[in-house]
Ligand code: NAP
């Protein structure tokens with residue numbers, strides 16, 4: 294009997310030999326084929342592993358059982374107006390992804406605290422720019438917007454090196470040592486208590502352009518900003534204006550509405566902004582394949598799938 298097909302669109306066609314090798318070892322019961330392989334019968338496709346499928350394409354797979362998002366955020370899949378809503382959409386929530394995000398956020402926080410952008414500029418100009426970073430970790434409250442899989446890991450790591458951490462989410466959290474703020478009603482109090490703001494929210498209509506002038510104006514003067522959520526959550530022009538006015542003392546942006554960020558974008562050259570190319574947390578293919586292989590086996594045994602996208606919440 295022919296094996297069910299897992300169709301893959303993650304990392305481009307060039308990544309296929311690696312995916313095929315990994316799944317041959319970890320899920321030999323499925324046949325792994327490239328997304329645009331013309332020889333694939335759509336009716337034979339049982340699983341897909343994708344980051345950004347073309348709208349309408351998933352609806353053309355009549356026997357699709359599970360959609361595996363190749364990232365933690367599945368907004369580029371969920372935005373498909375023809376998404377087959379009866380098919381579970383699984384977010385890539387591996388322990389390694391949370392570990393990597395915690396490390397990245399910790400690096401970004403310490404970079405702001407220690408003036409990494411200023412140091413980098415001076416070095417590129419061979420200039421001995423001596424200065425004394427003002428604050429230490431215990432004096433710097435980190436406010437994390439989004440206390441989910443990623444936000445919680447970042448909170449734990451930051452606490453581990455002495456940062457007080459507070460968090461903002463849709464529902465109340467009970468994380469050791471992390472004061473929990475909830476919803477619109479508690480947002481301003483959360484922002485007022487935050488010295489460095491970290492955005493780890495999913496892309497939803499509610500979070501679109503949340504990182505804009507009105508919110509930035511609620512932070513203490515000279516606060517720092519880190520966005521590792523999605524580019525759709527920020528207005529870059531407002532962030533640049535806040536950096537110019539001193540409302541923000543520094544920022545790290547890992548995500549942008551247009552990726553790659555165009556070479557002529559003013560964000561590249563701002564002396565208080567660190568731009569990173571959407572690399573905060575992506576586990577290696579081996580880890581993602583192992584996760585998907587485990588979940589395929591669980592699904593075939595009739596078990597419930599974890600971390601599925603909730604259409605009513607939008608994440
Ligand atoms: P998650 O576990 O679903 O957590 C999302 C958090 O956001 C939850 O705490 C949720 O609150 C909160 N939230 C959602 N909507 C909200 C709203 N309107 N107001 C207040 N809080 C809200 O997701 P995750 O796995 O941590 O990932 C978060 C996001 O990080 C992803 O969606 C993706 O966009 C981004 N990401 C980026 C990278 C990168 O490399 N830059 C890598 C991975 C992920 P509740 O807990 O109350 O539901």
Ligand code: GLV
Nearest residue numbers: 363364365366574
């Ligand atoms: C990356 O941005 C992810 O959502 O995993």
